[in-house]
Amino acid sequence: xxxxxxxxxxxxxxxxxxxxxxxxxxxxxxxxxxxxxxxxxxxxxxxxxxxxxxxxxxxxxxxxxxxxxxxxxxxxxxxxxxxxxxxxxxxxxxxxxxxxxxxxxxxxxxxxxxxxxxxxxxxxxxxxxxxxxxxxxxxxxxxxxxxxxxxxxxxxxxxxxxxxxxxxxxxxxxxxxxxxxxxxxxxxxxxxxxxxxxxxxxxxxxxxxxxxxxxxxxxxxxxxxxxxxxxxxxxxxxxxxxxxxxxxxxxxxxxxxxxxxxxxxxxxxxxxxxxxxxxxxxxxxxxxxxxxxxxxxxxxxxxxxxxxxxxxxxxxxxxxxxxxxxxxxxxxxxxxxxxxxxxxxxxxxxxxxxxxxxxxxxxxxxxxxxxxxxxxxxxx
Numbered sequence: 001x002x003x004x005x006x007x008x009x010x011x012x013x014x015x016x017x018x019x020x021x022x023x024x025x026x027x028x029x030x031x032x033x034x035x036x037x038x039x040x041x042x043x044x045x046x047x048x049x050x051x052x053x054x055x056x057x058x059x060x061x062x063x064x065x066x067x068x069x070x071x072x073x074x075x076x077x078x079x080x081x082x083x084x085x086x087x088x089x090x091x092x093x094x095x096x097x098x099x100x101x102x103x104x105x106x107x108x109x110x111x112x113x114x115x116x117x118x119x120x121x122x123x124x125x126x127x128x129x130x131x132x133x134x135x136x137x138x139x140x141x142x143x144x145x146x147x148x149x150x151x152x153x154x155x156x157x158x159x160x161x162x163x164x165x166x167x168x169x170x171x172x173x174x175x176x177x178x179x180x181x182x183x184x185x186x187x188x189x190x191x192x193x194x195x196x197x198x199x200x201x202x203x204x205x206x207x208x209x210x211x212x213x214x215x216x217x218x219x220x221x222x223x224x225x226x227x228x229x230x231x232x233x234x235x236x237x238x239x240x241x242x243x244x245x246x247x248x249x250x251x252x253x254x255x256x257x258x259x260x261x262x263x264x265x266x267x268x269x270x271x272x273x274x275x276x277x278x279x280x281x282x283x284x285x286x287x288x289x290x291x292x293x294x295x296x297x298x299x300x301x302x303x304x305x306x307x308x309x310x311x312x313x314x315x316x317x318x319x320x321x322x323x324x325x326x327x328x329x330x331x332x333x334x335x336x337x338x339x340x341x342x343x344x345x346x347x348x349x350x351x352x353x354x355x356x357x358x359x360x361x362x363x364x365x366x367x368x369x370x371x372x373x374x375x376x377x378x379x380x
Contacts, residue, residue, distance in 0.1 A: 020050040020095075022214045026203070027090035029219030033195040033226045036083035041066055046091070056092055063088055082117050086193075089113050090200055099204045101161065103153050110190050110197040118192055124149050125191045133234075135227040135268050141234045144187035152187050156180070165209075165315030169303055170322055173315060174252050177206075178245040182232035195226050206256070210319035210343075217255040225251055227268045234270075241270055256319075258326060305362055305379060313360075320353060321362065325376055333366055333373045 024046040028038050045062050048054045054062070067081050089112055099105065111122025130140040144152050160180050165173055185198045199222070203213050218225065228248035235243045247268055253259040266272075302325045306318065313321070320343050327342055328334050339350040354374060357363040363374040 017050050017052075019214060022216065022219070023091050023094045024050065024087075025216055025219035026094065026213075027087045029216075029222045030090060030196050030199055031083045031087060032222040033199075034079075034192075036079050036086075038083040038087045039080050042084040042087055046087075056095060060088060060092070085117060086113050086196065090196065093200055094203060099208060101157070101205060101208065103150075103157050106153070106157075106184075106197065106201050107189075109200050110193055113197060113200070114193050120191045121193075124189050127191075129188065129191070133227075133230050135230050135265070136234055136270055139234070139236070141186065141230055144189065149187060149189045153184075153189055156184055156187070165318070166312070168315070168318070169307060170257070170318070171303070173318070174249050174256065175245065178232065178248040178252055182229050182245060182248060185229045186233040195229070198229075199225065210316035210323075211256050212323065212344075213255055215255065215258065217251070221251065221254075221263045224263045224265050224268070227265055231268050231270075236270075239270070257322065302376075305376075308379070313356075317353065317356070321357070328376065330376050330378055333369045333375055335370070335372045335374065 028043070028046070031038060042063065045054070045059050049056060049059045063084055067084075093109060093112060107122055107124070114121035126146055128146050129143050131143075132138045132140060163176065163180075165176070168176070181198065181202050184201075185194060188194045190197065199218065203218070206213055225248075228245075228251050231243070232245045232248050233243055235241060250261045251263060254261055254263065302322065306313070306321065323343060324334070324339065328338075336347065336350045336354060339345060339353060340347060343350070343353075345353065354363070354372075358365065358374070362377060364377045366373050366375050
């Protein structure tokens with residue numbers, strides 16, 4: 001899309017409208033992984049929903065009616081209907097709070113997204129596949145074997161369920177998440193629609209871990225996301241190419257930590273390795289207002305604090321601490337209401353979090369700002 005029609009809602013509107021805008025932007029942006037572009041009608045319908053003029057159910061009815069009434073030959077692209085309907089369905093699923101971390105949920109998401117579009121919606125493929133990848137100069141990765149798809153899927157889910165994030169640094173958490181989601185995607189259990197299904201499932205899963213993905217990273221970098229998954233699963237030792245999650249981890253740092261690393265598809269293309277010109281992605285981070293050094297130093301500080309004092313925290317609490325620190329740093333004061341709004345917690349949950357952080361000596365009460373105010377405590 002040349003111009004994001006939702007930008008004004010992200011910047012100016014009340015939180016509810018901004019939240020809806022991020023959901024719709026993500027839903028529409030994810031169509032790019034298959035080279036699809038939703039219609040203007042879908043975008044106009046989405047805007048009506050964001051403005052509260054129509055419900056999601058009414059939006060669905062409008063989209064369905066639009067394609068029933070329009071002659072097929074009038075569409076600019078034969079897959080525009082797919083892009084519109086799947087965009088709506090992604091927005092609908094991301095708007096729901098219900099989620100179960102299971103293989104059945106993963107398959108169910110595919111069925112919901114592609115029912116009436118693909119005959120194989122919600123069905124595991126029964127044949128082996130290859131796909132020519134631009135990022136691999138036409139080569140394909142090795143996808144899961146058709147005879148082992150269900151078993152491989154169940155294995156990956158069981159491994160993730162048993163994994164403990166306790167005591168991990170944020171770098172370690174992000175690395176593990178990158179490995180998990182790249183392996184899940186590599187199975188490619190469906191004939192089509194794997195990346196969109198995986199992205200929707202992953203966003204829902206991340207929320208259960210305490211992460212917020214309410215930003216435009218997926219909306220603007222969906223194809224980059226897919227290419228990082230490809231690079232995470234491709235090895236050609238003869239050509240000096242090894243699978244790597246480094247690019248996917250950079251994407252996740254932008255998505256989960258609101259970092260501003262540059263994401264360029266050309267940096268993922270294997271031609272850079274073949275020509276001996278591998279890009280050091282560590283040198284591609286944007287220096288916003290010349291404050292990069294200070295920002296990185298502060299991130300090191302919070303990691304040191306968590307390493308020293310927060311080894312017993314769950315992943316959700318660790319994520320909450322990072323989000324609070326990103327918002328307030330060492331200098332700003334915050335209280336329960338700010339924690340409730342930022343982390344979408346109830347009063348009791350926010351109070352318990354603050355109490356736990358005080359006991360862990362990570363935050364400290366401050367005076368002169370009203371009752372119940374706190375700041376992050378610097379290491380001495």
